[in-house]
Amino acid sequence: AQTVTQSQPEMSVQEAETVTLSCTYDTSESNYYLFWYKQPPSRQMILVIRQEAYKQQNATENRFSVNFQKAAKSFSLKISDSQLGDTAMYFCATHQGGSEKLVFGKGTKLTVNP
Amino acid sequence: NAGVTQTPKFHILKTGQSMTLQCAQDMNHGYLSWYRQDPGMGLRRIHYSVAAGITDKGEVPDGYNVSRSNTEDFPLRLESAAPSQTSVYFCASSRPPQGGGTEAFFGQGTRLTVV
Numbered sequence: 001a002q003t004v005t006q007s008q009p010e011m012s013v014q015e016a017e018t019v020t021l022s023c024t025y026d027t028s029e030s031n032y033y034l035f036w037y038k039q040p041p042s043r044q045m046i047l048v049i050r051q052e053a054y055k056q057q058n059a060t061e062n063r064f065s066v067n068f069q070k071a072a073k074s075f076s077l078k079i080s081d082s083q084l085g086d087t088a089m090y091f092c093a094t095h096q097g098g099s100e101k102l103v104f105g106k107g108t109k110l111t112v113n114p
Numbered sequence: 115n116a117g118v119t120q121t122p123k124f125h126i127l128k129t130g131q132s133m134t135l136q137c138a139q140d141m142n143h144g145y146l147s148w149y150r151q152d153p154g155m156g157l158r159r160i161h162y163s164v165a166a167g168i169t170d171k172g173e174v175p176d177g178y179n180v181s182r183s184n185t186e187d188f189p190l191r192l193e194s195a196a197p198s199q200t201s202v203y204f205c206a207s208s209r210p211p212q213g214g215g216t217e218a219f220f221g222q223g224t225r226l227t228v229v
Contacts, residue, residue, distance in 0.1 A: 009154075035217055045204065045220035091156060095217075102147070102206070102218055104156040 002027045004092050006105035013082045014113050020067075021077045021108050023092030030054075033095040034068070034075045039107075040088040048090070051075065082112045116140050120205050120221035127195045127228045135190040135224050137205030145208045146188040147218070150174065150201040157204065163188055195228045202226070 003026045013019035025034070036048040051059045051068050058066050063083075067076045079086055092105040121136045139146065147162040149172075159172030161180040169180050177199060179191045192199060202225050206218040 004156075043202065043223045043225075045206075045218075045223075047217045050217055102159070102208075104158075106154055106156040 002029075002032075002094055002101070002103045004094055004103050004105035006090075006092055006108050008108045009106070010109045010111070012111040012113055013079075015082055015084060017082055018078060018080045019082055019110065021079075021090050021092075021110065023075045023077070023105055025073050025075060025092070025094050027073070027094060034066075035093045035095065035102075036064070036066070036075075036077045037091045037093060037104075038086075038088045039091065040085075045091075049077065079110075084112050084114060086110060087112045118205055118207050118219050118221040120203075120224050122224060123222060124225045125227070127192070127226060129195060129197060129228060131195050132191065132193050133195065133226075134192075135203055135205075135226070137188045137190065137221060138186050139188075139205075139207040139219070140186065141207060141219065142185060143207035143209050143219070144185070146182065147172065147206045147208075148178070148180065148188070148190045149204045149206060151204060151223075152201050160190065160203075197228045200226060200228045 005024045032053045034051045038046045038048045049059050049061045049064050058068050063080045065078045089107045089109050091107045095102045118139045148160040149157040151157050158174050160178050163169045163182040182188050202223050204223050205221040208218045209216050
């Protein structure tokens with residue numbers, strides 16, 4: 001069974017600084033995908049970044065990047081130049097290739113302080 | 115495009131009452147899922163459907179029913195609501211996984227309170 005673990009229930013960072021959110025996962029599949037979703041106070045689930053397991057290169061989307069360590073089954077999210085609008089819950093999720101199953105971690109609440 | 119539309123956004127229900135949460139998507143996605151979100155629990159899948167006429171149980175299906183008569187709609191029914199079903203409910207759609215691993219697109223959520 002797939003599991004996703006986010007070990008940091010809450011984190012805070014000063015505006016303009018860099019923060020890293022941790023995520024580890026467990027899967028027996030060789031073909032899978034990893035995602036980070038952001039949920040601001042509006043409750044909307046927003047995709048931040050995705051990573052395909054067969055790609056060695058770490059995904060990057062503007063200020064957001066991941067550190068994907070496949071052997072360690074680790075998928076951390078780095079937010080650079082943090083902004084007040086980054087304040088949100090962040091969920092790590094894994095999607096098994098060839099399946100419709102999306103498994104979420106319990107989330108990390110990030111607060112960006114001015 | 116509207117994407118995934120959920121109604122209502124908020125609702126208060128009495129114990130024992132029934133209600134249907136609506137989900138509609140206009141992206142011609144095959145896969146639809148219902149999740150519930152509870153504090154400290156992340157999102158857990160309730161039921162899902164891979165195509166019209168096909169539904170299956172997710173991780174926490176008890177107390178919920180679904181049906182899917184067409185591609186667009188995937189209603190979630192609570193037949194006899196219980197306080198334990200107080201939660202935020204999300205509907206999500208995605209394309210089939212062939213070449214897959216595409217992300218899920220979520221509706222805005224329904225905050226349901228059962229008193």
